[in-house]
Amino acid sequence: MTAKIFSRRGLLLALALAGCASPDPALYTLAAVPGVPRGGAPRLIELRRVGLPGYLDRPGLIATAGEDRLHLMANARWAEPLGDMLGRVLQQDLSQRLPGSLVFRESGAITAAPDAVVEVDVARLDRDAAGAMVLQATIAVRRPGAAPRTARGDWGGPPQGAAAPAVIAAMDAALAALADRIAAELTAPAPG
Template sequence: MKRRGFSLLLAASLAGCASPAPRYYRLAAVPGATRGGDARRIGVRNVGIPGDLDQNSLARPGNAYELNAYANDLWAAPLAAMLQTVMVQDLAQRLPGDVVLQDGGAIGAMPDVYVEIQVLRFAPDASGNVTLDAQIGVRPVSTQAWKLQGFSATAPGGGTPEGLAAAMSTLWGQAADMAAGLV
């Protein structure tokens, strides 16, 4: 009898130690100003991100020399892949007269124009403001003449995972506005 009581007590105490279930977040396309389009096929290539952003967890506000992450708040997909997918959605909304394709996706049509993005920084600071620093390159497939533009913007993230994902979506939409203007 004592053994059974001990087993129940042990099971109850271990149940109290279980960590909370993870919550998954994703970036979302945000509306922007629409532009015409020339029936081009625009290929959004893989988005480059720094190694410190290549992780499952959402970055938590911290100082310039420290990378913090939420323990149970995770990205629903790898961040670089999610950024590419959302950029395709953002550009398709902004350029309704063009076809925007995800490079490396199921449709292997050759694009007329490539869009390439290198993210340099995309994280919250100690006050919860999210900064996106990126380089955006656009070039027709038929030439090596690149249009290159730096992008830098900050949005309030509030210091919560939901606020962070919303601020990142907003900033990524602003980067899409710039990319649409370069196309």
């Protein structure tokens, strides 16, 4: 009889605890988006570690950022640190756009004397109050013996929904647009 009471209590306790458990988070990654291939870029291109503001350096996905408040998506997490993922996807985007070049990351295993160095500093990557994705960044392209080419801009657009896959697809598109701009800087004639 006592064993029956304990097993009922144990079952009730297990059910109560199961009701309190939160679901496993969904893990997401960014992905490269094909662009228009270009010729005339330097042969070896080093992509430096992407600069990222502290508010983005977290495992959770930020749904929106207001003037002074962040909103995280419930149970949605990055599968790898965002700064590393931005560098990896930018490398893939640039490699596809610049087929005659070898694009390698500063944080990777390859070391070579680059013909050009690309630096990216992200100031913002989130949705604005209207729901549009905003990627705000400054880029610099450096070549030996030449003044750096720098640019600052906003890339992005409205996601096709508020769920995590739609927001991530909008981030992918914004990152692809940034890669297009970097590829244009790398293939532009040297000033002077």
